[in-house]
């Protein structure tokens with residue numbers, strides 16, 4: 001998974017607290033483009049043809065063996081409120097009316113089977129994956145039930161069995177993957193009486209869509225929704241009204257969801273590689289500081305010992321001085337012999353004295 | 368210890384016991400409901416709002432507030448600030464309990480809790496930031512357990528193993544800092560996958576940096592705040608070193624928190640100007656954003672600075688409480704308030720009573736276990752047999 005050098009630097013810079021090198025949100029993009037598996041399938045939904053009959057909902061319910069709803073499928077009053085996909089309804093049709101007048105527009109929604117699905121990139125056990133047929137399928141035997149895929153899906157599609165206490169599943173449209181593998185087309189597509197749904201290779205559907213727009217420029221908005229939304233989706237839409245008026249977000253951008261998280265993921269090896277070195281370095285510095293301050297402490301102690309030594313020396317010198325004077329006085333007063341004896345005595349006194357004050361220095365000083 | 372037993376013998380109906388008893392009973396009832404009727408029966412979660420306070424509070428706040436463990440041990444063992452040594456054990460204990468409770472709370476939230484080891488052992492979804500979070504939290508919980516274990520081993524008198532583990536301190540600390548950096552930031556990056564759902568003021572390419580930096584001051588503040596409470600209730604358990612150093616810890620950590628928070632405000636503003644989101648500040652969301660950033664980050668940072676200069680312990684403690692509330696507010700804003708901001712208000716999420724009960728239950732369990740441990744094991748004091756070997 002590559003990220004651009006700028007983005008990488010941006011995160012590094014940010015991590016280091018210097019934010020000078022940085023990227024704008026809109027520019028933080030991956031450099032590779034994934035256009036889906038070659039020949040993978042998709043469905044084109046032409047909302048201008050949809051009459052809101054809910055036949056697709058009914059077929060979907062049947063082929064997926066979902067519980068029958070309380071309100072039957074031929075009751076169109078459910079169209080009065082906006083609905084989303086649920087754990088027991090992989091697809092729903094909504095009606096959009098402009099200012100309560102004009103022709104209503106009906107839009108079918110289900111999983112869009114993104115080319116690079118946010119849900120699959122978010123799943124931490126790979127329970128969701130994009131397969132060669134184009135379908136994004138789910139493996140309940142791996143799912144932990146963390147619901148991060150629901151957080152990630154930009155179209156708010158996956159639903160969850162909240163009332164299942166121990167084995168809840170993520171529930172969403174499978175693009176009828178099991179049917180495709182048997183050579184059948186999706187249940188909803190098959191049941192549509194108006195050919196508002198077309199199943200086929202995505203590349204071909206894109207061409208069909210473009211042809212329709214060219215042929216009836218007044219009928220269609222010149223835009224194929226899903227061609228590039230979030231990196232492109234397998235389900236494509238045509239409309240005669242701006243897509244945001246029919247409940248579809250136009251602000252999703254063209255980058256696949258994985259590019260939003262590739263930057264953070266790329267910092268992992270950086271931190272794993274850099275941190276131990278940095279931290280050991282800091283540790284070494286703090287240890288060295290400790291050692292230096294220890295050395296300084298020892299030096300300071302020896303210095304103060306030395307100073308104390310000097311003071312001692314001076315004291316001793318003074319002592320000696322007085323001793324000598326005393327000696328002289330003694331010479332004057334006593335006979336030579338007696339004087340010498342006395343001198344010896346005072347010498348030994350001095351020795352004793354200095355030994356008391358500074359035992360280690362005496363021998364040196366006395367010479 | 369004898370004091371404690373004496374007190375317990377007097378009456379078991381102390382206010383603490385009564386309140387925590389009620390919460391625990393309520394929690395057990397909701398636990399039974401959760402595992403028999405499902406999330407739908409006890410939570411207000413729905414298909415548009417798959418994450419509630421069990422993620423927003425128990426996971427995001429739990430992990431952020433348990434950051435004191437890695438911050439304190441890094442300060443002491445890596446940065447060599449030995450004067451904070453007596454703060455390490457309480458911080459490690461809180462972190463260990465914090466993470467253990469985060470994991471416990473996740474058992475309520477995920478659909479099949481026994482599969483929580485799946486991302487690590489069965490099927491690795493390496494493209495997911497949640498995978499990184501899971502792996503790091505798992506590893507870090509193990510590291511914290513080892514880091515905490517000397518206290519238990521001293522209590523049990525197992526000298527040999529203890530001295531072996533103590534020798535690992537530096538390695539464990541470094542490992543802990545790496546893991547913490549990774550998962551603290553990844554928790555923020557979790558939300559980067561959904562730029563279309565999180566309000567632009569909170570969404571940023573720097574979300575991971577914000578989460579990491581805020582976890583540092585969350586951890587620092589938590590150590591100060593927890594110290595305040597511990598002094599009130601476990602004063603008799605503290606030895607002289609702990610008592611002597613605790614003021615120094617509060618002022619030192621307060622000063623550090625003040626700096627980090629100022630820096631955090633700075634990088635938040637840089638983030639806004641990079642995405643050129645200034646115009647949002649004049650909206651209602653902007654007011655709420657500034658309320659969070661100024662009222663609960665800049666203000667406590669300022670109070671910390673003043674309190675440290677005037678050596679006012681009470682003020683440091685108040686600042687720590689405001690900072691903690693600020694971090695909780697930030698995590699709530701990102702995971703609940705500013706998430707799904709474009710949905711009509713009828714489709715927005717508000718926690719149910721049962722969800723709040725479980726969150727309280729988990730916190731209460733933490734306090735009860737904490738109390739059990741600090742009244743028995745050498746947390747606030749050094750065990751007399753081991754006083755000179757670290």
Ligand code: SF4
Nearest residue numbers: 111112114117119153
């Ligand atoms: S629409 Fe949502 S659920 Fe379907 S593939 Fe895309 S991200 Fe996944």
Ligand code: SF4
Nearest residue numbers: 123143144146147149
């Ligand atoms: S709920 Fe299941 S499918 Fe969805 S992300 Fe979590 S583990 Fe994957």
Ligand code: SF4
Nearest residue numbers: 060173175176186188
């Ligand atoms: S493709 Fe299949 S699962 Fe999807 S909406 Fe149509 S019938 Fe339902």
